[in-house]
Amino acid sequence: MKNNAKLKIAAIGDIHVDISSQGKYVPLFEELSQKADILLLCGDITDRGLPEEAHILVHDLASLTIPVVGVFGNHDFESGKTDEVKDIFRQSKLRILDGTYYVFRDVGFAGVKGFGGGFENHMLEPWGESTIKDFVHEAVNEALRLETALSKLETEKKVVLLHYTPIPETAEGEQKEIYPFLGSSRLMNPINLYSATAVFHGHTHYGKPKGQTSKGIPVYNVSLHMLRKINPEQPYIIVEV
Numbered sequence: 001m002k003n004n005a006k007l008k009i010a011a012i013g014d015i016h017v018d019i020s021s022q023g024k025y026v027p028l029f030e031e032l033s034q035k036a037d038i039l040l041l042c043g044d045i046t047d048r049g050l051p052e053e054a055h056i057l058v059h060d061l062a063s064l065t066i067p068v069v070g071v072f073g074n075h076d077f078e079s080g081k082t083d084e085v086k087d088i089f090r091q092s093k094l095r096i097l098d099g100t101y102y103v104f105r106d107v108g109f110a111g112v113k114g115f116g117g118g119f120e121n122h123m124l125e126p127w128g129e130s131t132i133k134d135f136v137h138e139a140v141n142e143a144l145r146l147e148t149a150l151s152k153l154e155t156e157k158k159v160v161l162l163h164y165t166p167i168p169e170t171a172e173g174e175q176k177e178i179y180p181f182l183g184s185s186r187l188m189n190p191i192n193l194y195s196a197t198a199v200f201h202g203h204t205h206y207g208k209p210k211g212q213t214s215k216g217i218p219v220y221n222v223s224l225h226m227l228r229k230i231n232p233e234q235p236y237i238i239v240e241v
């Protein structure tokens with residue numbers, strides 16, 4: 001491929017692989033191997049964060065012939081076996097980004113899970129009870145880890161993977177009452193600071209597919225549930241960068 005050729009990025013979030021999913025994603029992975037150069041999995045990769053679920057995905061990923069990069073989502077933490085799940089993925093072709101980065105051709109990928117806390121003027125502030133402060137610190141920490149990963153990228157094109165959304169726009173369609181649990185504006189700062197090329201996230205199963213940061217950087221919600229409703233034949237997006 002020539003240096004100036006664009007990279008075709010396929011992205012899906014919330015595949016929620018469970019113990020009954022064996023073989024479920026094989027046709028999709030075969031299709032994406034033909035249509036894209038790299039696949040991003042934007043969290044909630046497993047349904048309950050069980051090693052058995054991770055093994056099922058690894059089995060299905062044998063049908064994928066392009067690189068695959070992902071971040072964990074909240075569901076991947078449910079069983080408290082994240083380290084075990086990480087180890088299973090480490091021995092497979094799926095590379096998990098967790099405040100880390102990956103470079104493929106001329107594009108750098110930086111990823112973290114992210115966290116909630118709400119948006120813009122309505123963000124939760126670190127004030128009052130220590131549990132509230134801990135909640136806010138988790139979002140601040142995730143934003144800092146994303147900033148660190150982005151700062152290490154020397155590529156001009158920088159793609160961000162998240163599970164939680166950095167903007168409220170792609171959450172539109174969800175109940176307003178749960179917005180604080182869907183993402184945090186704190187995640188948007190490093191994206192703007194490093195002029196990322198594009199951002200992909202999941203988690204907002206009932207949101208809308210596209211929005212942008214305050215600096216105009218495109219943000220794609222790639223939650224499988226939402227994409228399936230838009231087009232059952234193509235439950236993924238492909239973006240060229």
Ligand SMILES: [Fe+2]
Nearest residue numbers: 014044203205
């Ligand atoms: Fe999900």
Ligand SMILES: [Fe+2]
Nearest residue numbers: 044073074203
């Ligand atoms: Fe989620």
